[in-house]
Amino acid sequence: METDIDGGAVTLVAELAGIAVFAASGASAAVGKRLDLFGVVVIGALCALGGGALRDVLIDAKPLALTDWRYPLVAVVASLVVFRFHPALSRIRPTMLVLDAAGLALFTVIGTLKGLDYGFAVYAACIVGVLSGIGGGILRDMLVQEIPAVLKEDFYAMAAVVGSIIVAVGARWESQIGHWTLMLTAIATIFVVRLVAIRYRWEAPKPNF
Amino acid sequence: METDIDGGAVTLVAELAGIAVFAASGASAAVGKRLDLFGVVVIGALCALGGGALRDVLIDAKPLALTDWRYPLVAVVASLVVFRFHPALSRIRPTMLVLDAAGLALFTVIGTLKGLDYGFAVYAACIVGVLSGIGGGILRDMLVQEIPAVLKEDFYAMAAVVGSIIVAVGARWESQIGHWTLMLTAIATIFVVRLVAIRYRWEAPKPNF
Amino acid sequence: METDIDGGAVTLVAELAGIAVFAASGASAAVGKRLDLFGVVVIGALCALGGGALRDVLIDAKPLALTDWRYPLVAVVASLVVFRFHPALSRIRPTMLVLDAAGLALFTVIGTLKGLDYGFAVYAACIVGVLSGIGGGILRDMLVQEIPAVLKEDFYAMAAVVGSIIVAVGARWESQIGHWTLMLTAIATIFVVRLVAIRYRWEAPKPNF
Numbered sequence: 001m002e003t004d005i006d007g008g009a010v011t012l013v014a015e016l017a018g019i020a021v022f023a024a025s026g027a028s029a030a031v032g033k034r035l036d037l038f039g040v041v042v043i044g045a046l047c048a049l050g051g052g053a054l055r056d057v058l059i060d061a062k063p064l065a066l067t068d069w070r071y072p073l074v075a076v077v078a079s080l081v082v083f084r085f086h087p088a089l090s091r092i093r094p095t096m097l098v099l100d101a102a103g104l105a106l107f108t109v110i111g112t113l114k115g116l117d118y119g120f121a122v123y124a125a126c127i128v129g130v131l132s133g134i135g136g137g138i139l140r141d142m143l144v145q146e147i148p149a150v151l152k153e154d155f156y157a158m159a160a161v162v163g164s165i166i167v168a169v170g171a172r173w174e175s176q177i178g179h180w181t182l183m184l185t186a187i188a189t190i191f192v193v194r195l196v197a198i199r200y201r202w203e204a205p206k207p208n209f
Numbered sequence: 210m211e212t213d214i215d216g217g218a219v220t221l222v223a224e225l226a227g228i229a230v231f232a233a234s235g236a237s238a239a240v241g242k243r244l245d246l247f248g249v250v251v252i253g254a255l256c257a258l259g260g261g262a263l264r265d266v267l268i269d270a271k272p273l274a275l276t277d278w279r280y281p282l283v284a285v286v287a288s289l290v291v292f293r294f295h296p297a298l299s300r301i302r303p304t305m306l307v308l309d310a311a312g313l314a315l316f317t318v319i320g321t322l323k324g325l326d327y328g329f330a331v332y333a334a335c336i337v338g339v340l341s342g343i344g345g346g347i348l349r350d351m352l353v354q355e356i357p358a359v360l361k362e363d364f365y366a367m368a369a370v371v372g373s374i375i376v377a378v379g380a381r382w383e384s385q386i387g388h389w390t391l392m393l394t395a396i397a398t399i400f401v402v403r404l405v406a407i408r409y410r411w412e413a414p415k416p417n418f
Numbered sequence: 419m420e421t422d423i424d425g426g427a428v429t430l431v432a433e434l435a436g437i438a439v440f441a442a443s444g445a446s447a448a449v450g451k452r453l454d455l456f457g458v459v460v461i462g463a464l465c466a467l468g469g470g471a472l473r474d475v476l477i478d479a480k481p482l483a484l485t486d487w488r489y490p491l492v493a494v495v496a497s498l499v500v501f502r503f504h505p506a507l508s509r510i511r512p513t514m515l516v517l518d519a520a521g522l523a524l525f526t527v528i529g530t531l532k533g534l535d536y537g538f539a540v541y542a543a544c545i546v547g548v549l550s551g552i553g554g555g556i557l558r559d560m561l562v563q564e565i566p567a568v569l570k571e572d573f574y575a576m577a578a579v580v581g582s583i584i585v586a587v588g589a590r591w592e593s594q595i596g597h598w599t600l601m602l603t604a605i606a607t608i609f610v611v612r613l614v615a616i617r618y619r620w621e622a623p624k625p626n627f
Contacts, residue, residue: 030360036413038367039360053267058471058481063267066333083416124484138561143347145356147563151448151457158456204454207501239569245622247576248569262476272476275542292625352556354565 012070015110018103019071020078023048025100026140027082033144037083043143044079045072051135055111055128059118097198101159105190108133108160109183112167122168129164130157133190155197155204163190221279224319227312228280229287232257234309235349236291242353246292252352253288254281260344264320264337268327306407310368314399317342317369318392321376331377338373339366342399364406364413372399430488433528436521437489438496441466443518444558445500451562455501461561462497463490469553473529473546477536515616519577523608526551526578527601530585540586547582548575551608573615573622581608 026047030040049065049072056063065071111132115125134150134157141148150156167186174182196202235256239249258274258281265272274280320341324334343359343366350357359365376395383391405411444465448458467483467490474481483489529550533543552568552575559566568574585604592600614620 031416033356033361034415035356035361036363036415038413039357040416042360042366057266057475058484060269060478060480062269066267066329066336069330069332072332072336086416087418120484121487123487123490127484127490142351142560143357143360145354145563147451147453148457148561151460151561152451152453154454157460161456204456206452206454207449207458207504209505240625242565242570243624244565244570245572245624247622248566249625251569251575266475269478271478275476275538275545278539278541281541281545295625296627351560352566352569354563 011110014106016070016074017099018106019048019074021096021099021103022051022107022136023075023078024082024096026136027079028086028096029140029144029146031082031086035144040083041076041079043140044082045075046143047136047140048075048078049136050139051107051132051137052111054135054139055114055132058128058131059115059120061114061118098195101191101194101198104133104156104160104194105163105187107136108164108190109167109186112164112186113171113183116168116171122171125168126161126164129168130160133160133164155202156194158204159190159193159197162193163187220319223315225279225283226308227315228257228283230305230308230312231260231316231345232284232287233291233305235345236288237295237305238349238353238355240291240295244353249292250285250288252349253291254284255352256345256349257284257287258345259348260316260341260346261320263344263348264323264341267337267340268324268329270323270327307404310400310403310407313342313365313369313403314372314396316345317373317399318376318395321373321395322380322392325377325380331380334377335370335373338377339369342369342373364411365403367413368399368402368406371402372396429528432524434488434492435517436524437466437492439514439517439521440469440525440554441493441496442500442514444554445497446504446514447558447562447564449500449504453562458501459494459497461558462500463493464561465554465558466493466496467554468557469525469550469555470529472553472557473532473550476546476549477533477538479532479536516613519609519612519616522551522574522578522612523581523605525554526582526608527585527604530582530604531589531601534586534589540589543586544579544582547586548578551578551582573620574612576622577608577611577615580611581605 023044027040027044029047030043033039035043049063052071053063053065055061065075108129110129112125112129114132115128116122120128137150138148141150163186166189167182170177170182170186232253236249236253238256239252242248244252258272261280262272262274264270274284317338319338321334321338323341324337325331329337346359347357350359372395375398376391379386379391379395441462445458445462447465448461451457453461467481470489471481471483473479483493526547528547530543530547532550533546534540538546555568556566559568581604584607585600588595588600588604
């Protein structure tokens with residue numbers, strides 16, 4: 001049975017929370033490179049909004065950040081908070097990792113659904129979904145001149161791939177499964193896989209030399 | 210009173226001048242990295258045309274560089290001039306800084322107006338306007354493997370933000386203010402803020418450690 | 419006389435071969451940086467599909483990689499093969515260079531034709547054609563934090579420029595020349611120029627200091 005929660009409002013709040021977390025992650029990287037106020041805000045905003053913008057450009061949707069002012073506003077405010085209070089924030093790094101896992105889960109699932117909505121095939125929706133989840137972090141790392149962490153460090157992207165497959169394949173049976181059950185299953189899967197991977201230091205296989 | 214200058218021709222000449230300056234800035238960076246002829250031309254052209262291309266892709270306009278051959282032609286010629294005569298150019302660096310400030314002012318204002326023309330809200334037009342002004346330089350720095358100067362050095366982007374807000378907000382009263390008065394005010398503001406910032410070495414605030 | 423080969427099938431096979439080669443080139447770069455499995459696949463796929471995606475975003479076409487599953491599939495498989503068998507592959511580096519020249523030739527010519535098909539002028543079709551050919555390699559190098567090889571090393575991009583001009587200008591007389599004659603001439607020109615440039619270590623001119 002579907003509940004009668006206001007789904008739009010829930011999604012919006014969740015998405016804005018994800019944006020705040022991703023902006024904080026970008027702003028922290030920029031602070032670490034001693035960039036100035038503007039650099040911190042730009043990298044924070046790009047990290048939060050860039051994955052979605054890449055997705056929207058690829059599927060030919062209007063970039064969300066240009067059509068709803070709340071998205072860039074939250075990104076800018078979160079970046080400013082990091083700029084001002086970053087020493088305090090470094091003490092809550094474990095909390096940040098959990099929030100970042102939540103952001104990854106959310107953005108990937110929402111991005112995958114948007115790909116399906118725009119009429120793309122299952123595999124293509126997975127590509128744009130994963131890109132929504134990891135794209136912002138890749139842009140962040142490219143701007144501060146690091147090899148993107150997601151490409152070398154750990155089980156980050158794999159979690160997104162698994163979740164996007166769940167939601168894209170499951171969408172065929174959405175009427176039986178229920179929209180929220182499907183979304184929550186996929187989100188929870190990414191979130192849990194990511195946290196377990198952090199906890200047990202899973203790593204994706206490395207090439208043999 | 211609006212004058213009866215041929216506004217289109219004025220804008221075109223100004224824009225082509227801006228493109229030449231930005232191309233020279235990109236080509237100089239490429240020469241500094243000892244890239245070959247093709248590298249110098251590509252980075253010059255990307256620096257001159259990349260900000261506008263990013264804007265056009267985001268607002269779903271046809272990229273100007275692909276619809277008017279004068280834009281890429283000027284970018285390529287300016288890059289070739291730098292390739293051939295760069296030792297002489299390094300002696301006119303102060304002149305280049307002034308021209309670059311003019312290019313920033315012009316591209317930001319024109320980009321903001323284009324955003325409004327395509328029906329985006331004030332804040333969104335400011336985002337694409339600032340991106341038009343600073344995007345090319347960011348691409349240039351990413352290609353030559355530097356952290357984008359605009360993100361760490363000085364009061365460059367702030368000038369663009371101020372000017373784009375003037376033009377985007379002022380556009381509501383455009384009929385009273387007059388199109389050219391508004392544009393010239395915004396362009397002059399960016400240009401003057403930028404030059405004053407260079408002269409007095411203003412810097413955007415840095416994070417505390 | 420036009421032959422009655424199934425042109426579509428020939429083009430598809432050739433394109434998929436090009437994608438496999440470019441993916442292998444990206445994956446090899448990623449292996450060289452000791453990235454993990456996911457990093458190798460992502461950089462392989464971006465190198466193979468990124469040039470075409472840039473082109474499609476600029477000309478406002480649907481990205482091919484999102485509309486035909488065979489493209490990303492071949493890119494992923496080729497990347498996985500490199501991940502597993504890279505020591506053996508380094509022994510066939512000369513073969514790889516030849517295949518890469520073939521991929522460059524093919525992608526540039528197909529990209530230029532697609533630009534013309536979408537109604538762009540000759541010069542604009544050349545820009546998007548060259549971008550199709552060299553864009554993937556540029557993305558690859560940006561992600562692994564190298565200055566793009568194509569911008570500094572040798573006669574790579576020049577070959578693409580020459581071939582794209584042949585096909586874009588020749589297209590006006592396509593009915594007299596014949597579609598396949600034109601395409602094969604342009605492809606062969608790029609391929610031969612590139613191989614001769616490798617063999618005789620041609621380099622594009624460097625700036626004087």
